[in-house]
Amino acid sequence: MIPETLKNDAIALALHTHEPEAITGGHNDHNEPTLFIARDRIVPVCSFLKTSQEFNRLSGITAVDWTPADPRFEVVYLLHSLQRNQRIRLKCWVSEADLEIESMTGVWRSANWYEREIFDMFGIGFRNHPDLRRILLPADWEGHPLRKDYPVHGHKYSYQNE
Amino acid sequence: MQELLAHTDTIDIVPSQEDTRRHRMTLNMGPQHPSTHGVLRIVLELDGENIVSATPDIGYLHTGIEKECEVKTWSQVVTLTDRVDYLSNLANNLVYALAVEKLIGDIEIPPKAQWMRVMMAEFSRLNSHLVWLGTHAIDIGAMTVFFYCFREREDILRIFEMFSGQRMMTSYIRPGGLALEPPRGWQQAVGKFINNFPSKVDEYDELLENNPIWLDRTKGVGMVPLEDLLDLGVTGPLIRAAGLKWDIRKSEPYSSYEKFDFEIPVHTENDVYARYRIRLEEMRQSTRIIKQALEGMPDGPFVADSPKIVLPEREKMKTQMEALIYHFKIITEGYRVPAGEAYQVIESPRGEIGYYIVSNGTSRPYRVFMRTPSFGNLQALPDLLEGRLIADSIAALGSLDFVLGDVDR
Numbered sequence: 190m191i192p193e194t195l196k197n198d199a200i201a202l203a204l205h206t207h208e209p210e211a212i213t214g215g216h217n218d219h220n221e222p223t224l225f226i227a228r229d230r231i232v233p234v235c236s237f238l239k240t241s242q243e244f245n246r247l248s249g250i251t252a253v254d255w256t257p258a259d260p261r262f263e264v265v266y267l268l269h270s271l272q273r274n275q276r277i278r279l280k281c282w283v284s285e286a287d288l289e290i291e292s293m294t295g296v297w298r299s300a301n302w303y304e305r306e307i308f309d310m311f312g313i314g315f316r317n318h319p320d321l322r323r324i325l326l327p328a329d330w331e332g333h334p335l336r337k338d339y340p341v342h343g344h345k346y347s348y349q350n351e
Numbered sequence: 352m353q354e355l356l357a358h359t360d361t362i363d364i365v366p367s368q369e370d371t372r373r374h375r376m377t378l379n380m381g382p383q384h385p386s387t388h389g390v391l392r393i394v395l396e397l398d399g400e401n402i403v404s405a406t407p408d409i410g411y412l413h414t415g416i417e418k419e420c421e422v423k424t425w426s427q428v429v430t431l432t433d434r435v436d437y438l439s440n441l442a443n444n445l446v447y448a449l450a451v452e453k454l455i456g457d458i459e460i461p462p463k464a465q466w467m468r469v470m471m472a473e474f475s476r477l478n479s480h481l482v483w484l485g486t487h488a489i490d491i492g493a494m495t496v497f498f499y500c501f502r503e504r505e506d507i508l509r510i511f512e513m514f515s516g517q518r519m520m521t522s523y524i525r526p527g528g529l530a531l532e533p534p535r536g537w538q539q540a541v542g543k544f545i546n547n548f549p550s551k552v553d554e555y556d557e558l559l560e561n562n563p564i565w566l567d568r569t570k571g572v573g574m575v576p577l578e579d580l581l582d583l584g585v586t587g588p589l590i591r592a593a594g595l596k597w598d599i600r601k602s603e604p605y606s607s608y609e610k611f612d613f614e615i616p617v618h619t620e621n622d623v624y625a626r627y628r629i630r631l632e633e634m635r636q637s638t639r640i641i642k643q644a645l646e647g648m649p650d651g652p653f654v655a656d657s658p659k660i661v662l663p664e665r666e667k668m669k670t671q672m673e674a675l676i677y678h679f680k681i682i683t684e685g686y687r688v689p690a691g692e693a694y695q696v697i698e699s700p701r702g703e704i705g706y707y708i709v710s711n712g713t714s715r716p717y718r719v720f721m722r723t724p725s726f727g728n729l730q731a732l733p734d735l736l737e738g739r740l741i742a743d744s745i746a747a748l749g750s751l752d753f754v755l756g757d758v759d760r
Binding site for chain 2: 218219221223245246247248249251253254265267271274276278297298299301302310323324325326327334335339341
């Protein structure tokens with residue numbers, strides 16, 4: 190289902206013809222095309238955009254925590270095409286009950302660290318990721334700091350009695 | 352001999368009897384290593400002098416800036432963006448301001464503020480490239496260049512201080528315009544610098560161009576094919592040194608860059624030397640841009656006419672009730688930004704820097720994701736090092752030009 194504002198967008202149309210079930214919504218706010226993609230179709234959609242729509246760069250991947258909404262997390266893929274000089278944003282919803290999404294490392298190698306960062310900061314798992322470890326925090330860290338229920342201030346340990 | 356070794360802790364790294372000829376050593380480069388310019392740890396697996404594998408270990412400088420953004424008001428976040436990358440803080444200020452202005456929508460930045468932003472961003476590029484050139488040369492053994500570069504950098508920091516009152520954490524570019532009116536006599540200060548600087552760039556060029564050690568250590572080192580660089584998310588001078596003419600200032604112009612006349616330097620050698628040539632040429636181009644900004648600086652206000660976002664003038668606060676109320680509201684509660692999301696990208700000295708900002712309509716950002724160029728570029732490090740000599744690692748590492756604060760955030 191192509192959103193009303195992207196009816197004339199060549200990329201959205203091409204994607205819709207190739208993967209009719211994948212697009213679940215989207216918008217074109219601030220002239221930045223954004224498409225919601227079904228979670229299990231994200232890798233085929235991205236490889237289609239890379240191979241036949243010239244989206245040769247993955248600018249970055251990030252996530253947003255929309256607690257208490259369900260599904261809770263939004264994984265955001267920021268794609269860029271050098272030939273077309275265009276950017277597009279893809280989004281997938283990941284629920285807390287099934288905190289996993291397919292890894293994008295097979296399409297772009299740069300996804301590696303971004304996915305590790307999301308794993309570290311939000312606790313979202315990536316299936317078939319070659320090296321899914323924490324990246325910024327120590328390996329024995331508890332919790333995922335960029336979740337909204339993680340406190341901003343305060344220490345778990347008291348350093349005064351040591 | 353074996354019995355003796357069994358009692359030592361080093362047993363792991365001592366070769367076993369049958370494997371004495373093909374022994375691999377694991378070496379920790381960093382976290383405190385002078386050539387990493389920060390706290391980066393690289394675990395190198397060595398076969399003699401050859402690097403078999405290189406694994407970067409980051410996070411030593413992680414300060415949770417993205418998390419902290421979520422509890423600060425929109426105007427307070429500006430000070431955090433300074434601290435992401437201490438060498439190009441004005442580029443970070445600029446991309447944040449542009450992203451927030453995109454979300455606000457109905458705000459028009461006056462031409463003077465836009466040109467001033469361009470000028471300051473180019474100064475920030477000069478600042479960053481000068482520190483890079485100085486430290487990269489000192490890594491490779493050319494000591495003098497360091498002092499020359501820092502001499503000019505000092506002039507730039509003085510200009511920053513003149514404009515914003517701060518040498519490094521300027522917070523000069525803010526949503527809605529600039530922080531302060533450009534100071535009296537700024538034209539003279541900038542003009543003096545711009546007149547002298549091109550000859551200084553020639554000086555660095557001369558110092559290094561005829562230095563056989565520099566040439567031997569940089570030419571043909573650290574080459575990675577362009578496709579791999581793109582696949583790994585590398586941006587900026589590294590991509591241009593690999594032959595791709597891509598600069599966001601030209602391809603997606605922001606802040607009236609389209610009105611300036613400058614070239615994008617491109618090389619095809621794709622080695623450390625080409626990256627040095629690119630950055631040197633970029634310094635010359637930045638000088639050109641600053642010169643145009645100085646000569647054609649438009650008149651007019653330096654902030655947008657939107658009293659709900661921009662702090663009022665000090666004088667007006669003492670005479671006008673509305674100004675006092677707006678000031679009170681902005682400082683205590685902060686201004687609200689319409690719900691939505693925006694991804695703004697600019698060309699920083701290190702490459703593509705993008706801020707993905709999500710607002711839920713309150714006076715604090717809901718999420719700020721910083722796509723920093725250093726993080727993207729550092730991912731290419733294993734490709735740059737593996738299969739090459741350990742002696743080349745310093746030159747290859749330096750050519751990436753990363754700032755660890757920018758990597759870890």
